Amino acid sequence: MVSEDVVSVERDTPIRTTVAKMRDRDVGSVVVVDDRQPIGVLTDRKIALALEERPDVADRPSEELIGRDLITVDASTTIFEALQLMSDEGIRRLPIADEDGRLRGIVTLDDALVLLANELDKLATTVREQSPRL
Numbered sequence: 001m002v003s004e005d006v007v008s009v010e011r012d013t014p015i016r017t018t019v020a021k022m023r024d025r026d027v028g029s030v031v032v033v034d035d036r037q038p039i040g041v042l043t044d045r046k047i048a049l050a051l052e053e054r055p056d057v058a059d060r061p062s063e064e065l066i067g068r069d070l071i072t073v074d075a076s077t078t079i080f081e082a083l084q085l086m087s088d089e090g091i092r093r094l095p096i097a098d099e100d101g102r103l104r105g106i107v108t109l110d111d112a113l114v115l116l117a118n119e120l121d122k123l124a125t126t127v128r129e130q131s132p133r134l
Contacts, residue, residue, distance in 0.1 A: 004105045006095070008033045011063035015047060018062045029108075031095050032062050036102040038095040040066025072097040075104060079115070082107045 008031040009018045018030055022044060029043040046065050050057045057065070072095045073082060082094050086109060096105040 003108070003111060006031055006103055006106045008038075008103060009042075009062050010034070011039060012061045014059055015050075015062055015065065016058040018042060019044075019047060019058075029093055030062075031093075031103055031106060032066050033103055034063075038070060038072055038097060038101075038103045039063065040068075040070050041093050041095065042066050043093075070095070073107075074098070077107075079107070079112060083109075083112055086112075 007021060007025045007027050007029075009021060011032055011034045013021075013032075022028065022030060028045075029041055031038050032040040032042050040063065042062055042065055047057070050065055054060070071085065071089055071091065073085065075096055075098070077085075077096070086092065086094055086107075092109040094107045095103055096107065098104045
C-alpha cells in the first residue's frame with residue numbers, strides 16, 4: 001500500500017514548525033526534502049530524544065535530525081519487495097521517488113500491516129464460507 005499523500009518539509013524547516021505540521025496532519029513522521037527530493041525521514045521519536053540532549057532543538061532546521069543514509073524505492077517496487085527491504089534494513093518507512101528523484105509516495109510498515117491484515121481477513125472469510133467443518 002503506497003500513500004501518495006506524503007507529509008513533507010523542506011530541509012531548513014525549523015523543528016518547531018515540523019512538529020506543528022505533524023500534529024496538524026496527525027502523523028508520527030515526515031519526509032525531509034530538498035527541492036522535492038527526499039533526503040531523510042524525521043520521526044516524533046527522534047525529535048523527542050533530541051530534546052533531552054539539546055533543549056534548543058525546536059529552532060534548529062529539520063535536516064539536523066535526519067540520518068544520512070536514506071533508502072528509497074521507485075513505484076515499480078512491489079509491497080513484498082518493500083517489506084523485505086524494510087525488514088533487511090530495520091526501517092519502518094520507505095519513501096518512493098520517481099525517475100528524477102522527486103518524492104512521490106511512501107510505504108509505511110503500519111500501512112502495509114493493515115493492508116495485509118485486511119487481505120488475510122478476506123481469505124479467512126472465504127475459507128470459512130467454503131469449509132463447513134470450520
